[in-house]
Amino acid sequence: MEVDKGKGEAEETRKVAEADRDTVTLKSSDGKLFEVSKEAAARLSTVLAGMIAGGSIDDNGTDLKQIGSEALENVVDYCNKHANSIPSAALISSSISFNTAPFKEPEEWERKFVDRLSHDALFDLVEAANFLGMERLLDVTCHKISEMMKGKSPDQIREVFNIKNDYTKEELEEIRQELAWAFYDD
Amino acid sequence: MPLEEERHCRRSCGSNNNPYRSPPELVDDNIDEILVRLSPEDPALLVHASTVSKSWRNTLTNCTFASRYREFHRTPPVLGIFRRDGILIPTTSFLPPAVHHFNCHVLDYRHGRVLLENLDCGEIVPDHLALVTNGAVLCAMDTGCDHLNCHDGPFRVALVGADPEGQLHACVYSSETDEWSPHTSLDVNDDIPPEFLANAYLAFIDEFYNKILRYDPMEPSLSVIETPVKETCDDGVIVMREEDGGLGFTFIKANSLHLWxxxxxxxxxxxxxxxxxxELEKLLPVGKMSPQMRTE
Known part of the structure; x- marks a missing residue:
């Protein structure tokens, strides 16, 4: 009983100590550790907010086995930049009620943040944002990718997204005839 | 690990470490998130996206996607403008076949529908409306509809018309019952004080008497409101309900848009x-306007 009690107390002490920290440590699938502002993580990620509230954050690095180090670095970078920028009311409302609030254009720094990423990094960040329930980051990254599709032909879009064309020539021709107005510029 | 329970990752995590891999395949959830953000200002891009793969086409043609797309972008874009003679002037790439309606007169457009008067046949017009002077088409839901996706649903058509004796008549058609209501009549010479417009009403400009007609199909009642200007103003006249429920009135005179x-x-x-x-000349680049716009 005493051992258990002692263990319980230690656990309690560790949790209290952790609750006092301003940052949380996240561990990528390849074992790298990243520090992120606890406030920003809780505000921007529903999954991390749930883990922080539920006390399931590991002081030695919370395992995020689905996220590679490059994507996690970008996630953390985004959270920290967000913590340092003055969040506008628009951003807060967008991240809270994503599915009902109308889309808010990315702010200048968010635009720059996604513009510097390679295609691969951007796609990985979409996955990470979705996985962590980071609605605003998902918004910004998906917006960037949808902008990348502008002015591209179906072939070019397939190349960007690494998608195999599973239509037959006849099927494509049928669509082109049915919706000819969309192909006048071709 | 709680994370694994909360979110199911469908992609191999090992692929993250390979610098030579091909571009990643995004999971369907995320494709959805990207496609929903395609700009409604460029409808052709949505069609192009649907020819990328069958799975993309399934996503784009799914009714859940359609309602989410509308919800996401809220204010629908202007795809084109119907001239009064039934010709659509596109403002985007969207121009489906057979969209022009020759020999028709556009009476109204709203809630995703256009009300056209077929000048070749007047069979749909109820007998007691000798001469249709104006009309409106609207969603049948009185309340609780944001009109983003109701264009396939039940609708009403309200028509007002005059007879040679100076009587005005109005009636309403319901697509649910497929019937016209009994007509509501009014002698246009009656001295009726203007009523403040509120709640359910339709307002029309009457082409013959240059008066605004207030028709409430629910009461039903028909009354007359004088226009803010006495002179005849039949160019670009629009009577509309303003956001706060009040009545708005606009017309064009000497290249200026007048708003009341x-x-x-x-x-x-x-x-x-x-x-x-x-002053429209200062606002609109007239020289750059589509020739179709200038012909009317």
Whole structure:
């Protein structure tokens, strides 16, 4: 009983100590550790907010086995930049009620943040944002990718997204005839 | 690991470490998130995206996607403008076949529908409306509809018309019952004080008498409101309900758009106020306008 009690107390002490920290440590699938502002993580990620509230954050690095180090670095970078920028009311409302609030254009720094990423990094960040329930980051990254599709032909879009064309020539021709107005510029 | 329970990752995590891999395949959830953000200002891009793969086409043609797309972008884009003679002037790439309606007169468009008067046959017009002077088409839901996706649902058509004796008539058609209502009549020479417009009403400009007709199909009642200007103003006249429920009135004169609003004065009596004129030549690059726009 005493051992258990002692263990319980230690656990309690560790949790209290952790609750006092301003940052949380996240561990990528390849074992790298990243520090992120606890406030920003809780505000921007529903999954991390749930883990922080539920006390399931590991002081030695919370395992995020689905996220590679490059994507996690970008996630953390985004959270920290967000913590340092003055969040506008628009951003807060967008991240809270994503599915009902109308889309808010990315702010200048968010635009720059996604513009510097390679295609691969951007796609990985979409996955990470979705996985962590980071609605605003998902918004910004998906917006960037949808902008990348502008002015591209179906072939070019397939190349960007690494998608195999599973239509037959006849099927494509049928669509082109049915919706000819969309192909006048071709 | 709680994370694994909360979110199911469908992609191999090992692929993250390979610098030579091909571009990643995004999971369906995320494709959805990207496609929903395609700009409605470029409808052709949505079609192009649907020819990328069958799975993309399934996503784009799914009714859940359609409602989410509308919800996401809220204010629908202007895809084109119907001229009064039934010709659609596209403002985007969207121009489906057979969209022009020759020998038709556009009476109204709203809630994703267009009301056209077929000048070749007047069979749909109820007998007692000898001469249709105006009409409106609207969603049948009185309340609780944001009109983003109701264009396939039940609708109503309201028509007003005059007879040679100076009587005005109005009636409403319901697509649910497929019947016209009994007509509501009014002698246009009756001296009826202007009523403040509120709640359910339709307002029309009557082409013959240059008066605004207020028709409430629910009561039903028909009444007349004088226009803010006495002279005939039949160019670009629009009678509309403003966001706050008041009545708005616009017309074009000498290349200016004249705007009026009806507001209650101190005594609670409705008055035309807030006159504003916008010089269109300064606002619109007339020289750059589509020739189709200039022909009317």
């Amino acid at each position: 609003s009806m507001r209650k004065d101190r005594n609670g009596k409705p008055q035309w106020t807030n006159f504003r004129a916008i």
